[in-house]
Amino acid sequence: MSTLPSRTKRRTGVERAAEIARTAREIARYDGLDAITLRSIAARIGVTPALVSHYEPSTEALVAKTFGSIAGAELAEITRELSALPSSVEALRALIDTLLGPDRSAVTTVWLDAWSVGRRNIALAREVGVQMDAWQAFLVALLNRGSARGEFAVADSGALAWQLLAIIDGINAHAVVRYGDARGQRDLVRTVAEHELGLPAGALAPASA
Amino acid sequence: MSTLPSRTKRRTGVERAAEIARTAREIARYDGLDAITLRSIAARIGVTPALVSHYEPSTEALVAKTFGSIAGAELAEITRELSALPSSVEALRALIDTLLGPDRSAVTTVWLDAWSVGRRNIALAREVGVQMDAWQAFLVALLNRGSARGEFAVADSGALAWQLLAIIDGINAHAVVRYGDARGQRDLVRTVAEHELGLPAGALAPASA
């Protein structure tokens, strides 16, 4: 046998922990939150289940952390994208387009899993609450900013944020089961938002005809 | 020992099958669809897991059947209740009140479980599709009836039915996690329905002030 360094072994603790976290996210996206297993992660990385257990003593906590990581990463990315837009109306339009766009089913299924599994995993249930609050806070800030700028008028930004998020989540849940694409239902969210914000019809419609 | 007939044994096959189905429904409502287990059912009835397996050779199929039974029973009950109402507007109002009323979380959690578990259980996934179609068909019929009676105007009853169901499902999903009560969000559905049907504002509001 040659001296092939076939396996790069013995990574740093920090590196390995990051690798485990990343692998858990991949598994959650592809196969669901409850496909996260000591053995599924270990097999994917090429190590022993005991090693995963060493870095993540509680699998339940790892599931909760993984969900929070996926949901939080999406919110962070959207926050970044929207911050470049000049007006709140454009930001709201982009938000609707993104959250009801194609290739969203991966994140949506993770949310569906979280709502379901959260009943058996207390840490996950708490994380779901945290992420929902974070989304609502983000949308409230967006609505208040637009209101302060005089772009539109909002009576109760907190309640409206919950309503818009509920509609979006409902549409996406249906899309996962039925057509795999929620774009056809964007008009519903646009109409509700325009109506509640006192915007003229079509104000949130896509730019190009 | 006395001759106490402590256990009523040896039921009819039909009786036992019904008992198993009923027990599976109870477990699904209280502890979720994936708490349905040969042993959980058997323990609750007081028989051997093998007996449950005898009547239900496939647990996956039993889970799918149980979901269909719960969802179908609710639709049947609501259909019955609404059929007594004289107008379609009143029926729509009652539908919204019921589907976003208290004590709905049990059924909502079963739906959440079904959306999540359906990815691993093909039979369940198909049943979810069937039940969603049944609900949509029911609502389409309600909308078309009201339109034919001249109570309101509906452009695309099929699309509107999906939209209203998506909103209701989204609100209920949020309610399961957050406040446990979706009544505060009823106005959203009412407003959307009134707007889309050309009804005056408040037409779907509760009768009493």
Next chain:
DNA sequence: GAGCTTATTGATCAAGTGATCAACTGGCTC
């Protein structure tokens, strides 16, 4: 290059899952 810190392994446990099958027995029929 000795020694030590720490990443990593292999083995193993207890619990829980669906499923199968021969054996038992309750209760009805003739």
Next chain:
DNA sequence: GAGCCAGTTGATCACTTGATCAATAAGCTC
């Protein structure tokens, strides 16, 4: 009351899960 059909049991298999622990070995420091 003998016999038989069908409901029921107990034992058991193969598999998956999370978790623990002593033992190993890699790689850095001195």
